Amino acid sequence: MIVSVALPLILAFLMFSLGLGLRNEDFTRVVKFPKAFTTGLLNQLILLPLVAFVIASLLRVSPELAVGVMILAFCPGGVTSNVLTRLAGGSVPLSISLTAVTSLLSILTVPLLVALAVNHFMGSDAPQIDVAGLGVKMFLLTALPVLLGMWLTAAKPELVTRISGAVSKIALVLFCFLIVAAIAVNRVVFFGNLPTLGPALILLNIIMLGLGLISSRLARLDTGEATSISLESGVQNGTLGIAVGAMIAAGTSESLPPVTVPSAVYGITMYLVSLPFVFWRRGAKKA
Secondary structure: OHHHHHHHHHHHHHHHHHHHOOOOHHHHHHHHOHHHHHHHHHHHHHHHHHHHHHHHHHOOOOHHHHHHHHHHHHOOOOHHHHHHHHHHOOOHHHHHHHHHHHHHHHHHHHHHHHHHHHHHHHHHHOOOOOHHHHHHHHHHHHHHHHHHHHHHHHHOHHHHHHHHHHHHHHHHHHHHHHHHHHHHHOHHHHHHHHHHHHHHHHHHHHHHHHHHHHHHHHOOOOHHHHHHHHHHHHOOOHHHHHHHHHHHOOOOOOOOOHHHHHHHHHHHHHHHHHHHHHHHHHHHHHO
16 A cells, blocks of 8 residues: 555655746756756766765675665755755755756666666566666656646746645655655664664765765865755655665565665664754855
8 A cells, every 4th residue: 555555646746846846947057057067967876876886885785775775876866955955055056956957867867777786786586677667657756746846836836835835844744754654664674784774874975975075176166066066965865765666666565665774764864964064064154
């Protein structure tokens, strides 16, 4: 029931809430800061998966959980990265543009990369991944709700202004529900692997926030852009990670499988790292 009905509806609603905050200029605005956008995009599409692969391999995370870590790394940023960027005093337009573009690109990149990760880490035990089918599901559950949210924003801006606060609160509650459900269903896996999985995810978060700052400095970006790129590089869409993990195991399980645990745990650990970073960057900007 959770996988077949609740999870798709929750993901679609969360992506719809993301679409409510997007406009056409969020996609075209990238021409105004091509260097910053390219830096953030390369961090998300190349650096993040590479770092996740090294961490999962070196820390000897179990095959299923390693796949879960990689799925998380393949996911784009979400609404959370935009909110944290605003709190940290970063460039919100850059953050929103990166989230918007990478969310749409993920329809193509995630299915292909997930298939590679599953085959690498799980070998002969790997489930068969229907790359095209996964891409279609992601389009229906991510891109389509985002586009509907954008359409409603353009067509009924007054309505969106009135409901956006309530939608954001509902989205937060649903996100917390997914985290609790994934951990509860896999509590044995969760507690058995937490000593390895927790540090691995915290390390991934810290390294990517740091690489975001380093790459921004190398590109000679300003403080606001550097903050945005760091948070977009280090904060991923855990909801999408849980959904993708459930999709690839849908044929073998009616509950949330162990491969969703890393994204669920990340939904907790990312705040342990990201919030201190946000307050530090906020203080640095005021100084």
